[in-house]
Amino acid sequence: xxxxxxxxxxxxxxxxxxxxxxxxxxxxxxxxxxxxxxxxxxxxxxxxxxxxxxxxxxxxxxxxxxxxxxxxxxxxxxxxxxxxxxxxxxxxxxxxxxxxxxxxxxxxxxxxxxxxxxxxxxxxxxxxxxxxxxxxxxxxxxxxxxxxxxxxxxxxxxxxxxxxxxxxxxxxxxxxxxxxxxxxxxxxxxxxxxxxxxxxxxxxxxxxxxxxxxxxxxxxxxxxxxxxxxxxxxxxxxxxxxxxxxxxxxxxxxxxxxxxxxxxxxxxxxxxxxxxxxxxxxxxxxxxxxxxxxxxxxxxxxxxxxxxxxxxxxxxxxxxxxxxxxxxxxxxxxxxxxxxxxxxxxxxxxxxxxxxxxxxx
Amino acid sequence: xxxxxxxxxxxxxxxxxxxxxxxxxxxxxxxxxxxxxxxxxxxxxxxxxxxxxxxxxxxxxxxxxxxxxxxxxxxxxxxxxxxxxxxxxxxxxxxxxxxxxxxxxxxxxxxxxxxxxxxxxxxxxxxxxxxxxxxxxxxxxxxxxxxxxxxxxxxxxxxxxxxxxxxxxxxxxxxxxxxxxxxxxxxxxxxxxxxxxxxxxxxxxxxxxxxxxxxxxxxxxxxxxxxxxxxxxxxxxxxxxxxxxxxxxxxxxxxxxxxxxxxxxxxxxxxxxxxxxxxxxxxxxxxxxxxxxxxx
Numbered sequence: 001x002x003x004x005x006x007x008x009x010x011x012x013x014x015x016x017x018x019x020x021x022x023x024x025x026x027x028x029x030x031x032x033x034x035x036x037x038x039x040x041x042x043x044x045x046x047x048x049x050x051x052x053x054x055x056x057x058x059x060x061x062x063x064x065x066x067x068x069x070x071x072x073x074x075x076x077x078x079x080x081x082x083x084x085x086x087x088x089x090x091x092x093x094x095x096x097x098x099x100x101x102x103x104x105x106x107x108x109x110x111x112x113x114x115x116x117x118x119x120x121x122x123x124x125x126x127x128x129x130x131x132x133x134x135x136x137x138x139x140x141x142x143x144x145x146x147x148x149x150x151x152x153x154x155x156x157x158x159x160x161x162x163x164x165x166x167x168x169x170x171x172x173x174x175x176x177x178x179x180x181x182x183x184x185x186x187x188x189x190x191x192x193x194x195x196x197x198x199x200x201x202x203x204x205x206x207x208x209x210x211x212x213x214x215x216x217x218x219x220x221x222x223x224x225x226x227x228x229x230x231x232x233x234x235x236x237x238x239x240x241x242x243x244x245x246x247x248x249x250x251x252x253x254x255x256x257x258x259x260x261x262x263x264x265x266x267x268x269x270x271x272x273x274x275x276x277x278x279x280x281x282x283x284x285x286x287x288x289x290x291x292x293x294x295x296x297x298x299x300x301x302x303x304x305x306x307x308x309x310x311x312x313x314x315x316x317x318x319x320x321x322x323x324x325x326x327x328x329x330x331x332x333x334x335x336x337x338x339x340x341x342x343x344x345x346x347x348x349x350x351x352x353x354x355x356x357x358x359x360x361x
Numbered sequence: 362x363x364x365x366x367x368x369x370x371x372x373x374x375x376x377x378x379x380x381x382x383x384x385x386x387x388x389x390x391x392x393x394x395x396x397x398x399x400x401x402x403x404x405x406x407x408x409x410x411x412x413x414x415x416x417x418x419x420x421x422x423x424x425x426x427x428x429x430x431x432x433x434x435x436x437x438x439x440x441x442x443x444x445x446x447x448x449x450x451x452x453x454x455x456x457x458x459x460x461x462x463x464x465x466x467x468x469x470x471x472x473x474x475x476x477x478x479x480x481x482x483x484x485x486x487x488x489x490x491x492x493x494x495x496x497x498x499x500x501x502x503x504x505x506x507x508x509x510x511x512x513x514x515x516x517x518x519x520x521x522x523x524x525x526x527x528x529x530x531x532x533x534x535x536x537x538x539x540x541x542x543x544x545x546x547x548x549x550x551x552x553x554x555x556x557x558x559x560x561x562x563x564x565x566x567x568x569x570x571x572x573x574x575x576x577x578x579x580x581x582x583x584x585x586x587x588x589x590x591x592x593x594x595x596x597x598x599x600x601x602x603x604x605x606x607x608x609x610x611x612x613x614x615x616x617x618x619x620x621x622x623x624x625x626x627x628x629x630x631x632x633x634x635x636x637x638x639x640x641x642x643x644x645x646x647x648x649x650x651x652x653x654x655x656x657x
Binding site for chain 2: 056057058077078079080081082083084085087089091092093094095104105108109152156
C-alpha cells in the first residue's frame with residue numbers, strides 16, 4: 001500500500017470569503033470525519049470552488065478557520081499543508097515525465113532518491129500506470145493523465161485529498177469508471193477527501209455525504225439518500241435529479257399522516273407530520289409514479305412521450321396546468337409508447353412514501 | 362472574351378515581386394559587395410580589387426587590440442542579456458499574472474524607453490553616469506555617504522551595459538510575458554500544494570516552461586547589443602570599444618574598407634550564431650528530455 005495516511009478530520013468554522021462586497025462564501029461551518037469523502041455540490045457561483053481553494057490555502061479566508069485534525073491551519077502557507085489535489089485540467093507538469101511528476105512532491109519534502117524511486121513505482125502501480133513511467137504527460141490520454149495526477153497526489157501521503165471537478169474533462173464512460181477507481185483508492189487509503197463538482201451524479205456516486213451549496217451558504221448536508229429522497233427545499237429537490245412539485249393544503253390527519261388536498265385536484269398523504277403549516281409544497285420524484293387509464297389517483301393530460309433508453313419520460317399537465325413528469329421503466333421490451341399516446345387523459349398514482357414536503361425557496 | 366483566373370503561384374509571385382526587387386537591389390546586393398570587400402585587397406590608392414586574401418580576418422584574430430574588441434563585444438552582449446533577463450522576469454510576471462491595471466502600467470513603463478530617441482536617451486545616460494562628482498549617480502552615491510571617490514562608469518563597457526539593459530528591456534519582457542501567460546496557472550498551484558515554496562515552484566515549473574520566451578528575448582537582446590553603435594560610441598569610450606565603433610573608425614579614420622568589411626562579416630556571424638545557437642541549445646535540451654522519456 002502506498003499511503004497509510006493517518007486519517008485526520010477536517011472542520012471549518014464560520015468560513016467566509018469576500019470578493020469586494022460579494023460574499024462568495026458566507027459563514028460555512030462543517031465537520032468532515034476522518035476518512036470521509038464529502039462532495040460540495042451546487043450551481044456555478046455558489047462558493048464551492050472558493051471553499052475548496054481556502055482549504056488548500058490558495059485563497060486566504062476573510063473570516064473563519066480551517067482545522068485539520070483539530071489543528072488550525074488557516075494561516076499555514078500552501079506548501080506546508082500536506083494536501084493532495086486533483087485539478088480539472090490535471091495540471092501535470094508538461095516538461096516532466098510521469099515518474100518525475102509523481103516524484104515532485106517527495107523531492108520537495110527532501111526525500112532521498114533511493115527512497116523516492118520505490119514510492120513512485122508503488123504509486124504508479126496503484127493507478128495501473130507503471131509501464132508509462134517514462135512518458136511525457138502529453139503522450140497520455142485524459143484518463144491516464146488524471147490517474148498520474150492521482151498518483152502524484154497520494155504518493156505524498158496527504159492528510160487531505162481535494163478534488164476540483166476532477167473528471168469534468170473526461171467523456172462519460174471513462175468518467176464512470178474513474179469515479180469508481182478514485183473512490184476505491186480513497187477508501188482503501190482512508191484519506192479524508194473533499195470534492196467539488198457540479199455533476200450531481202458524480203456527487204451521489206462518490207461521496208459519503210453531499211453538501212449542497214447556494215449563494216455561499218450550506219443549503220443541505222446529508223448522505224446521498226437523504227439529499228435525494230428527503231430534500232429540505234425546492235432548490236435541493238430540483239438541483240438533484242428531476243422533481244415534480246405539487247401545491248396543496250393540509251386538510252387533516254388520517255392514521256397519523258397529514259392529508260393534503262392538491263390544488264390540481266386529488267388528495268395525497270404525507271409520510272410524516274408536516275410542521276403545522278396549512279399550505280405545503282410536495283415533491284414527488286418522476287420514477288415513483290405509475291400511470292393508468294383507470295380513474296385512480298390524480299388526473300392528467302399527456303403532452304409528450306420521450307423514449308430515453310432505460311426509461312420513457314412522459315410529460316403531462318395536471319388539470320390546473322401544473323407540469324408533471326413520470327419516468328416509466330422500459331422493462332419488458334414493451335414500449336410505453338404503445339400503451340399511451342399524446343393527448344390521452346390519464347391517471348397518475350404513487351405511494352404516499354414518495355411524497356415529501358419541501359420549503360418553497 | 363472571358364478572362365481565366367491566373368494560377369495562384371503566379372499571383373503570389375507577382376505580389377511578392379516589388380518587395381523582392383527592392384530587397385535584392387538595396388539589401389542583398391550591397392551586403393554581398395560589402396562582404397566581398399573583406400576578402401579583397403586595398404591598393405595604396407584606395408582601389409579595392411583582387412587578389413583574394415584573408416588578411417583582414419587574420420588581423421582581427423591575431424591582433425591583440427582587435428581580438429580584445431571582439432571579446433569585449435561578446436562579453437557586453439552576454440552581460441547585457443543576463444541582466445536584462447534578470448530584470449525582465451519580475452516585470453513580465455506582473456504583466457502576465459498581475460491585476461489588469463498593474464499589468465497595463467508595467468507594460469507602459471517597460472516600453473517607455475523605446476519611444477525616446479536613441480540620441481536623447483544616450484545623452485541622458487551621459488549626464489547620469491558622468492565620472493565627475495556632479496554626475497547624477499556620483500552625486501547620489503555621495504549623498505548616501507559612500508565616500509569621496511567618484512565612481513568611474515562613463516566611458517567603460519559598464520556604461521554601455523547599463524544603457525543597453527535600459528533600452529532592450531522591453532524586447533526581453535514582451536516575449537517573456539507572452540510565454541509566461543501561456544503557462545497554465547494551475548501548474549504553479551499544483552507545485553505549491555505538492556510542497557514547493559514559491560521560489561522552488563518558480564525554478565522547477567515556471568522557469569523551464571517560460572524558456573521559449575527567454576530564448577527569444579536573449580537572442581534579440583544579444584544580437585542587438587553586439588551590433589549596436591550609438592550606445593558604445595557615446596558611452597563606452599576607448600575602454601569600452603566595441604565592433605560597431607571599430608567598424609566606423611576603419612571607414613572614417615583609417616579608410617580601410619576591407620578591414621571594415623571583415624568586421625561587418627564578424628558581426629553578421631555573431632548575430633547569426635546567437636539566433637541559431639541559443640535556439641539550438643534550448644531545442645537540444647528539450648530533445649534530450651523527450652528522448653529520455655521515450656515519448657513520441
